[in-house]
Amino acid sequence: MEVKAGYKQTEVGVVPEDWEVRPVGTMGDVRAGKALAARGAGQQRPYLRTKNVFDGRINLNDVLRMPMTEADFSRYRLRHGDVLLNEGQSLELVGRCAIYEDEYPEPCAIQNQLVRFRARVGVSAGFAAQLFRHCQKSGVFTRIALQTTSVAHLGVSRFHRLQLAWPPQEAEQDAIAEALSDADALIESLEQLLKKKRQLQQGAMQNLLTGKKRLPGFETNPGFKQTEVGAIPEDWEAKSLGDIGESLIGLTYKPTDVRSDGILVLRSSNIQEGSLCFDDNVFVDMEVPERIMVRVGDILICVRNGSRELIGKCALLDEHAKGMTFGAFMAVFRTPAYRFVHHQFQSAVLKRQIHEHLGATINQITNKSLNSFSIPLPRQKAEQEAIAEALSDMDGEIAALESQLKKARALKQGMLQEVLTGRIRLV
Template sequence: MSDPRNSSKSGPTAPKPGAFMDVREANAKYLPTAERQIPKGYKQTEVGVIPEDWEVKRLKAISPSQSVGLVINPSTYVEDDGTVPMLVGSNIFPNKISWESARRISEISNQALPASRLFANDLVTVRVGDPGITAVIPRELDGCNCASVMIIRHHARFNSQWLCYVMNSKAGLSQIADVQYGTAQKQFNISDAINFIYAVPPRAEQDAIAEVLSDADALIEALEQLVAKKRQLKQGAMQELLTGKRRLPGFNGEWEIKLLGEIGESIIGLTYSPNDVRADGVLVLRSSNVQDGALSFQDNVYVELEISERIMVRASDILICVRNGSRDLIGKCAKIDDGCKGMTFGAFMSVFRTPFHNFVFHQFQSNVIKRQINEHLGATINQITNKSLNSFQIPFPKDEAEQTAIAQILTDMDAEIAELESKLAKARAIKQGMMQQLLTGKIRLV
């Protein structure tokens, strides 16, 4: 095949059949700078370049009514036998309401609080804590009540789901960030929020955008539920397989109780000072490098100093968080792989080094060891010592082939979960890209 750079033909190359070529775009380099940046059919506004048939409106012009839910302590109205959900900020997530976790008030109290009653397609926005997060009231919550959240009343002139996506978008939340105040608890005033400005498409396009993004949310929710189900199945499998309650076909040999110190060794990590930290050097694995049972390298620290070979990680080491400000993080672990050669680990971490790593790694993720960690944690200091680790007991098959078979089943389940989580992450990223394109009019649906 000839090199196109050596072609003797002159002039522009014709586009391939079916290729799209915008004449205005092709000649953009000959246009004035300001005009070059605005495609045909679009206009420059205070919120950026948007389609010519879109408008820029303040929130108070989009919705005719905004208010604050009940501002006194909602616990005053909560009753053990209440039936009406009382939504607060902690029940609200982006485009989603966790109404099952909401506390309840009586129907009598609900009728006595008409100003904070909510109706289907109203929007509620978190005011305190995680300000700006918005969700739409679904039909099943029609008539419920709320406290200390911003209420945006639905009107036929706008699609509630569309407005919800706009408010939860990067551009929408940035306006909240500009006016929020407070230190321990961030919050904002409705008097500021009603003046937020948004790019508003015609109603038909709002409906189309909301439908596409709702479909994306439905896919994400389905994947989240599937991941949660697979995690529950794995927990059940660990409970049965790692304790010998359920035996795999072909295995009937004896099990015994082993101390971890009998089948391996625990090693405490590197102590270093801030003066040792560099922009590059030896990577020190810390608690932040362990996420959901796997290694993560989003938050790294490097040091430059002499390090003993003993505390350089090896493939198949089990990296464990043994000291942390949060008790819940003690015991979280990940398995070291070949890609970690040349790394070490910090003093708040340990590695457990054993020839039975495949089986023992899953024991560290099971309730067998988690229960013993909780028993050994101090009342005030969140840590487990090497002595404690070595004293932990685990059920242990004498037949190494049974260990391998059990580990393989659980490893396969981990791989399936990881694949689903990858699909979930991709679905979330695609949705974010869709929001960026659809909510700014870069892609038109109508």
Template sequence: MRQFENGLVPSLRFPGFVGEWKGKSIGTIAELTSSKRVYLSDYVEKGIPFYRGKEITELRQDIEPTEILYISEEAYYGYKESFGVPQLDDILMTAVGTLGNVLRIKNESPFYFKDGNLIWFRKISESSRFLEILLELKKKDIEKTSIGSTQRALTMVELRKLVFKFPFIEEQEKIGTFLSVVDDKLNLLRKKKSLLEQYKKAMMQKIFSQEVRFKDGGKDFGEWEEKTLGEIGKSFIGLTYSPDDVVESNGTLVLRSSNIQDGVLSFKDNVFVTMEISEKNFVKENDILICARNGSRDLIGKSALIKKENEGAAFGAFMTIYRSEFNDFLFHLFKSPIFLKQVNEHLGATINQITTKSLNGFVFPFPTKKEQTKIAQFLTALDDKIAHVSTQIEKMETWKKGLLADMFV
């Protein structure tokens, strides 16, 4: 962004566009309104989709909503005739709970939406695509206008007052078209990742239920044999430390549940300690780190495989390390429904934890070591493909973020 004597212009522009961007209030470039009240008694089993904030948030991410409510066609066309309904290039914004998520209407498929939960931008005099991008970019400014103490909410009154910078319409359309191409490529990558994840989930279900079996040079492997985790490996409880032991850096990294993200280790939320640590509280390559105790029941059982570069880290008291020679296979088994089923069966009634005794008592059917290796190699290859697409998405999102910073004021 460059400051000129008479205004602001972005540091990155398409050729042929000059001049400063003009400040305009939202209330002068769009009409802000909402829908008419739809009551519980108006819902029907099938008809016209009725969207709430949840569905709008999903649709903006190209996720097909699965829990859709419906109103009758008669009710929909009644609202359309009397009050109007969202049209192509109108914008909806979530206004309660999750604030500021925006969805531009990209087709003419009929739907209606919940009053109060969503704010409707219509009769937009600027480029709708440009406004959609601008509203996403200025989300923090939008959130600052919210009211309420327990549950924040956006109001049309305050939104109308917001002033943002706009170039001439031709430049808006150029920017919108270019960024639409970027978003299309991002969405293709996200869909690719989602399809890979769905395929892996389906294959895990089939593999661990033995519906799909691998071959040994064209021959069948032997029957799977039931064993407990305690028979084939050992569990270790994590390190207990106090707030006085925690330092900002230059200490020993302690792995906790927040370090496990989507089955891999993440280092965005780290804790370091300076204290004497027993050898058993350090992780080793191929250990499986498991969240065994936590305030959130949903986190119990999530796990990650320790790699060579992670050695030297300790693990916290809410975590358990499982160690055996079969961990390449078990790492994938621990992400399957049959593992999570046993986790849920052994959770305490009031305390969210899996005890070491319970974990060691988990029973699973085990294939031969050779078939384990084939299963682990197959599922690891899928993980690598998913990780590669995730990296592509992250790089493209970072690139887009840089573009937005340079293309807007």
């Protein structure tokens, strides 16, 4: 393959001519931490281990201590700017790393579950951290790790010898690190905003779906009454699902009915994060009763699954699902109040009833059980619609943030491919 002018082919791929392919150990000091010695000599000192090092961040929720002599502590003590990598982890997480920036309030060391990279003069620790994070996520560390029965080991010597491409000037390394750090900051800010929005949504659901908070125009303050679903307003009702709609169990089909195209059978895998997903589809060529062909407004529910956590997950179907059916491990619930009821399926009220029904061993919800579940329901349809609209607006805000976050992550991934290979030069 022809190499563009100004670039060269190396053992790690095509890089700029002035970049160097060097072993990690020549760019900084590589060292494993201290072996755990609960009854050793010396003073009790704090140390970090794999539980403290996550992708791009240090977590100090669970910092342990062990005795260390002054000589040991001097050898394993952390400095600001040290890059810490998980030496022993699952294969996909081995090498997960972050920069230590004196987060702990007192001098701290590392245990031998971690490897420390201390950049030499002229090498940017920020660049090294971004380069190592890319190695972990792109499988470079997986390829050099030694797999034991349950843990993969990065290996100090293997990491020391690992050949990687490095810009020769620290200024360019710093520029790359800063650009990628800015992308990380955007991702983190979106993640935090999304977390806050989800917390607000959970609080709003709890209050609006039980009548603890009334929307403008419905603030009648009638008082509360105790029901089987808890305290609800006097002008609300506790209604069983069977009283306000019907549930239908899905299609039973044989392996010989499956085709490469035909009628799509919605299954548990087609519901992801409360929405329909079409990454894993099954099609059948057979007669399907009209009543189990899905309709706009159907609430698709997982009612049987090997995983208890998936029982009750659901999605509200729109026009994109027309012409589809659903499998026998699924159900649809049909009701005129589908928007309001769909939100109730996300509520603590229904989730608690589902959990109580499953008991110790049963991983399914029958039609009889589904119809027996009760929800708080405003008597006025207008209030049902207003609550559904308010919660749907919050869903929309969260979906927009999720889309922004997905784009920000894709942008960061694209930047990694360009700036860590020198295809785009920042200085």
